[in-house]
Amino acid sequence: MADSLLELLSPYLETPQPNDATASLYLNRLSTLSLDALQTTEPQSLAQSSHSTLLSLQALSNRSHRAFITSADHLSTLRSSIPQLASEAQQLRDAIPKLDEQAVSFSTKYSKITDNAALERRKKAVQLARNVDRLSDILELPSLLSTAVSAASANPGVSAASTTYSSALDLHAHIKRLQTLYPESPLIQDVVSQAEDAMKEMTTNLIAGLRSQNLRLAAGVRTVGWLRRVAPDLESLQSQGATGTGEGALGAIFLVCRLAHLVSTLEALDPLRELADQETQRRTHGKDQSDTWSGGQQTDRYLKRYIEIFREQSFAIVSLYKNIFSSEQSDSEPAVSGLGPAEAHQAKSPSARPHDPLQRLPSALATFPMHLVRLLTDTMRAYLPNVRDRSSRESLLTQLLYCAASLGRLGGDFSMILTELSGEEDISYDWEDVMRKHRALAGRLEQLTSRVPVH
Known part of the structure; x- marks a missing residue:
């Protein structure tokens, strides 16, 4: 029925579309209406729908006219842009093999050159970019070490000092390992120099701690142990002076510090x-x-x-x-105590030791x-x-x-x-x-x- 009506009305339509689904649906609806409805209510319904659609179009154009204009501009250039894009993509695809050949030729030509300054600088720059995080961590080691030493001196409590001094010693040991791995690196040498300054400050703080007023046995043992790790050179002095007691110069430093505390305590009696x-x-x-x-x-x-x-x-x-x-x-x-009587006597006898014209210091x-x-x-x-x-x-x-x-x-x-x-x-x-x-x-x-x- 809809097809028949569409054939009858096609001479009166401006753009007849025989396969229009919307028109077919509307014609099917018209076939169900009575003649009276077609003459009275349907024209009013169509006029009302047309007016409502017009108002919606006006509101939409007022609200989105910029988007319409932009879309229209793009649509006007789309017919020329798509062929141009296809042409440039084809040119790029044709140039890729040539670029690959030139890259292979450049790599083959300059890979065997070792004295090219530009290539060396590029390699160093690439390597620096790859290892920038590691280098930043290494550069922060001296500041971390100084912070740990300063925190230990600012917080002389037993637990706080133990934690911070242990952390400082671990950082210093890590820096010494880096020096062993990279002995010729100027960066590592600079880091080691700054770390040594921090360890000198730590040594000064530890020696000053031996002059504290109420030095207990646990604190003294701990401080001497830290000094052995911070300044091992003090222990090596025993071969030059002390009689093999194992104290090195630490014993003399300990006694001097405690003597200084005794003198300062006695100086408090100056008014008397x-x-x-x-x-x-x-x-x-x-x-x-x-x-x-x-x-x-x-x-x-x-x-x-x-x-x-x-x-x-x-x-x-x-x-x-x-x-x-x-x-x-x-x-x-222990070496002498583990020997037999004859061997121990021979080891302790002066004739068993090398001749020394100068007596060892007590x-x-x-x-x-x-x-x-x-x-x-x-x-x-x-x-x-x-x-x-x-x-x-x-x-x-x-x-x-x-x-x-x-x-x-x-x-x-x-x-x-x-x-x-x-x-x-x-x-x-x-x-x-x-x-x-x-x-x-x-x-x-x-x-x-x-x-x-x-x-």
């Missing part, structure tokens, strides 16, 4: 020492001879405090030294107690005559004996050296009485301890 110096001036100028037993109170206070600090610090220094370095001294003799601890005793005796010799009260002087001498006995438990008894202090007749009598009382007290204590039953 100034008062004692005033009494020394009055005694030497003869201004206080009228009452010979009334002077020396300030000197007595100064000497008591001085001996108390000296006794505590000297015992701590020597005991710390023995506990830190005694294990190394015992470890340095260990640092061998002469250190003598320096401490000299420091004490010089002070006592200078200020003890100021104390004119007999009981005060006996108290000081007794305190000296206890100090000598305390250091004597570590092998540094200097009680016999104290007899040199009796320069005056009164002091010599006091010294004899104090020694007699001290020996009597020691004898009674020994008797009491011998009577205690052992369970």
Whole structure:
């Protein structure tokens, strides 16, 4: 039915399209309408639909007119652009084989040339571009090392310092490995130089840590262990000087640092020492001879405090030294202890060692107690005559004996050296009485301890 109607209406249509699906659908709909509907309602419906479509087109053109214009421009040039694109693509496809031939010819020609500066620069640039991340990591190593050392010095806590110093030592070991792998690289040499500066700062901080006020055994062992890793040259000095105790120069550095702390602690008594110096001036100028037993109170206070600090610090220094370095001294003799009696005697005999015209230097601890005793005796010799009260002087001498006995438990008894202090007749009598009382007290204590039953 729709086809028949379309044939009848085709002379009245401007562009007849026999295969138009929309027209076929509309004609099928018309065949279902009555004659009255075709004359009355259908024209109105068509007019309404036409008006609605016109309004939609107007709104769309107002809203998207720029896109329409651009699409129209592109559509107008599309017929010429597509053939041009096809022609250029064909030219590119034809030029690829020629380009490949030229690249192969260039590679074959210049691959055998080794002295071409341009090619060398290009190779270096390409290699640098490939390894830029690794190079940036290597360049950051000195700054990381310096940061770790600074953080350890800023946070002197045990746990924080242990972590940061361990990290710094690991970074330094990694830098040394890089130096071993690339000994001729200027970049690695620069990184190593900056790392050495940071390790010198770390060595300075560690040595300064040995001068801290309350140095414990664990902290001392840890600090000496770090110094061995940071400055191994200090240990190599033992072949030039020390008697094979395994301490190298670290033992001397430890004793010097602790001695510096002792001296700084004693310098805190300067206000009392100034008062004692005033009494020394009055005694030497003869201004206080009228009452010979009334002077020396300030000197007595100064000497008591001085001996108390000296006794505590000297015992701590020597005991710390023995506990830190005694294990190394015992470890340095396994080869002799593992031999038989004849071999051990031959190894220990002087004839078994090469002839040395110069005697080896003793260990640092061998002469250190003598320096401490000299420091004490010089002070006592200078200020003890100021104390004119007999009981005060006996108290000081007794305190000296206890100090000598305390250091004597570590092998540094200097009680016999104290007899040199009796320069005056009164002091010599006091010294004899104090020694007699001290020996009597020691004898009674020994008797009491011998009577205690052992369970």
